[in-house]
Amino acid sequence: MAAANGEPGGQRIARWVREHGRALRGYVLALVRRPEAADDVVQEVFRRAWIARDRYQDQGHERAYLLRIADRLVVDRSRRLGLEIHVDDATWKQVEPASDDPEPGDAIAMVETSAELTAALERLSSTQKRVLLLRYFGDLTFEQIAETLGCPLNTALSHCRRGLIALRRLLPEEVG
């Protein structure tokens, strides 16, 4: 990662979290919708980045690298859990295991989840969400987004355009 050579491990971890933690958590939380799940994913992102720190050749795209790991983890998680990422909050509260009750802070966060964002995310396809969120939180180029999604550049551009049009239909009247 950047300045990895000679940078003590503790300092490197702190710098990663300070520079990229908030963006990573915002990206993951927008996709998984549950704060505790997002925290777990973010921690796993940093853990994997730490393990691979010697193999990573710094190219000045640290956040893109971390977001790529996060995106892969979210996709794997959604495949593994199946319905969880697709159900709405009310349904999730009904099927949520009793032993996994959220902390009071998490419950408040769940309540504070804006209806606008939920509606927008529900209107977007999974790929459109990922393209727009990668663009917003990571400022990734479309080439990087296409590489992250594993699709051609034109496909990534098309997803972006369609996602923007879907947002435009919903958000102007409700968010501003």
Added chain:
Amino acid sequence: MNEELELSRDQLEAATTRASASTALDAEAAALGESFRAFGQTAERTAGEFDEAALIEQLQSTLLERSSLQVIACKSRGARSLWPLLLSGAIAASALIAAVRIAATWPTQPPQVVVSPSHQETEGPRALAPAIVKGSAPAEASVPEQAYLTWHDELDDEIIAAQSVLAGVAGKTTPLDGSLSSMDEQLEAMASDLSEGSL
């Protein structure tokens, strides 16, 4: 909004920046940009507060502690793995040295035993070490005595000598000699009878 709205890549990039686009965008692209930023800001607000310090502390305690444990484990594993290697190496070296020494001291000719005169006068059989071993002089001192022990019985020599004498005497006797000797004995007996006047 037209679903088939055509936007160039430059327009998409300008519309999807976090800051308001500095480049001139048409009304449609600008509206899309506003929607994008509203969407992103909503997502950020939803994320809420993020406890950086807690995450840093947690990561440092887990990742750095694991790294140090891995280093320790690798070191101890490396030290443990050297012991069998050293032991087998020592055994192999010992075996090699022993083989070389045995090969150097192994006699090229069978030892020849010279019996000292004092031994010939002793009675009864005795197991003796040779006084002189020919053929491997430099290594004589280190050779175990058991390697040169031989059986020496002086009675055997005497038996062999008597057998040779008897064989020689037996070889000289003939049937004629036997009859002459018996006739001589008969004549001597008659002469003694005559002299005693018994006839």
